[in-house]
Amino acid sequence: GNPAFEFDEMLVAENSFDELPPPEPVVTTSYLHIMMVGDNLMHEPVMRSGLQEDGTYDFTYFYDGIKPYLDIADVKIVNQETIMAGDDRGFSGYPSFNSPTGLADSIVNAGFNVVCHASNHICDMGINGLNSCKNYWDTNHPEMLVVGIYGEEGKNSDIPILESDGVKFAILNYTYGANSEILQRDLENHTNMLTTYNDSRYLDYDSLNPEVLEDI
Numbered sequence: 707g708n709p710a711f712e713f714d715e716m717l718v719a720e721n722s723f724d725e726l727p728p729p730e731p732v733v734t735t736s737y738l739h740i741m742m743v744g745d746n747l748m749h750e751p752v753m754r755s756g757l758q759e760d761g762t763y764d765f766t767y768f769y770d771g772i773k774p775y776l777d778i779a780d781v782k783i784v785n786q787e788t789i790m791a792g793d794d795r796g797f798s799g800y801p802s803f804n805s806p807t808g809l810a811d812s813i814v815n816a817g818f819n820v821v822c823h824a825s826n827h828i829c830d831m832g833i834n835g836l837n838s839c840k841n842y843w844d845t846n847h848p849e850m851l852v853v854g855i856y857g858e859e860g861k862n863s864d865i866p867i868l869e870s871d872g873v874k875f876a877i878l879n880y881t882y883g884a885n886s887e888i889l890q891r892d893l894e895n896h897t898n899m900l901t902t903y904n905d906s907r908y909l910d911y912d913s914l915n916p917e918v919l920e921d922i
Contacts, residue, residue, distance in 0.1 A: 736871045741775055744785025744822070748809065750799035756808065763808030769816035776817040780870040783820040783877065784813055788827050790842060791835030801885070802830040807842050814847050820868055822879040824854025824898050829884040833892035853898075854879030860895045865921060878921055883909050 756765040769776065776782055788803035790810055798804045813821065821843070828836055840857030843850055853866040868875045880900035884893055888907040898921075902913040 734872070736873050738781065738870055738873060739779040740781040740783070740875075741772075741779035742783040742785075743772065744783075745787035745825075746784055746809070746813070747787040748799065748803060748805040750797075753797055753799065753805060756806070756812070763806035763812075765809050765812035766815050768812065773816065779817075781820065781868060781875055782818045783822060784818045785822045785825070786813070787825045789823075789830055789835055790839045791831035792838040792842070795831060795835065803827050804831050804835065807846075810842060810847060814850060818850075820851045820853065820877055822854050822877070823852055824879045824881040826881055826883055826885050828855060828881060828897050829886075829890055829893050833890075833896060836893070836896055851877060853877050854881070855898075856896050861898075878918075880915070880918060882911060 753763075756763040756767075758764055786809075788805045790807045791804045793807055795804050797806060823839070831838075836855060837857045840852065840855055843852045844857065851866055851868050856862070866877045868877060878898070880898040882900045884890060884897070887909060889899065889903045889909060891907070898917075899915050900918060901909050901911055902915050903909045
């Protein structure tokens, strides 16, 4: 019986929220540069070139020529072909590589922010070498997004994500194998495989691992 209440109710009915136009979307524009380089492949002469007088290794000069491009890029990916399994193991080149951990430091100093590590040389120093490499990254450069390999904790379902200026990039990295016709049992669950393998662990290079499509 309150006229004011009845009037307010009528106004609400006439101005139904369902009839209001949708709000204009807020559009932001981002200009991002993506840079990808590789392979970072450490043959013995290349490795020796970084040896310093104090016995350490510094490979920062590798990237002097591309430093101006790295400085303006947002997503900076390097494919690290060889493992850095620990300096105490000694260093070696082809066919079973072990590169100095100083290379990891130089990659960071150059400005890269993503390292793709799944390659056919990932098991050159066995599973312990792989674990040591991943542990070095996690301990000394936790800010670096290292993809393609998993340390002692093993593989998980997380998709590696790099965010730059509000834009998210999924970085996927796989290897067809580890220089063997079979997938080494120790390596299973520690790297991303591009190919499938049968019950005898022989790799089928003509068959795509369904996990790749699931990840995508």
